Amino acid sequence: MFAFSSDQFAEAQKAHVANLFALTNTAFDGFQKLAELNLQAARSALAESQDSIQAALSGNGLQDAISVPGKLAQPAAEKALAYARQVYEIASNTQAELSKTVEAQYEQHNRSVQNFVDTFVKNAPAGSEALTALLQSTVAAANNTYDSVQKATRQAAETVKSNLEASAAVANGAVQQNARRAGTAAKQ
Structure with missing residues (x-):
């Protein structure tokens, strides 16, 4: 029949450990970028x-002190939008x-499973056709499920991206409109 050697097992374990470290390093890189962004935002x-x-304390009067927050509203809102975009970019790139990495690991795993199934089918004893057909259909169903999940994940990511872009455009328009109102109110 089919024997799974200790060398094959060791190689599979090495590959799994390498993939685990690749995923972990990628996640830590994303966390590091996010931490750096947060420190930069806090300093700013x-x-x-x-x-x-x-500026409020150095003003010539109450009107100058009151107008300072209005002058800072638009830049603050723009910076908040820029921060949100940067967080999204970091998260998106990390994802x-x-x-x-996961797709590469899945493809390698899929090839290994397919090789196992092919070897099993080739070496299967007579009368085990039902078992080999079940094994082949199970592998095919798993592949179809994976493909469906991947497509749904991509669509969800695209939807989130387009919603974020639309929200940013609306928020940017609102910020500019509020800044114009604040500027008009400060002049009066």
């Missing part, structure tokens, strides 16, 4: 807070890298 927010407080 602290510097802007300091500047706005100094894409993870997907590539």
Whole structure:
């Protein structure tokens, strides 16, 4: 029949460990980029807070102090949108890298399973046709399921991306409109 050698088992384990580390490193790279972005955003927010407080305190009167937040509203909202875009990009790129690794691992696993099934079918004793047909149909069904999940995942990612872009456009328009209103109100 078919014997699974210890060398084949060892090679499979090495491949699984290598894939685990590849996935882990990709995830850590994404977390690192996100942490760096958050530190940058925190530093920027602290510097802007300091500047706005100094601007409010150095004004010539109450009108100058009141107008400072209105002047800072649009840049703050734009920065928030830029931050959201950067978070999305980091998450999207990390997810894409993870997907590539998982797909490569799945393809390798699929080839191994197909080789096993082919060898099993070739060496199957007479009268085991039903078992070999069941094994082949099970592998085919698993492949079809995987393909369906991959397609659905891609569609969901595309939908999220288009919704984010639409939301960003609407938010950007609202920010600009509010900034114009604040500028008009500060002049009065």
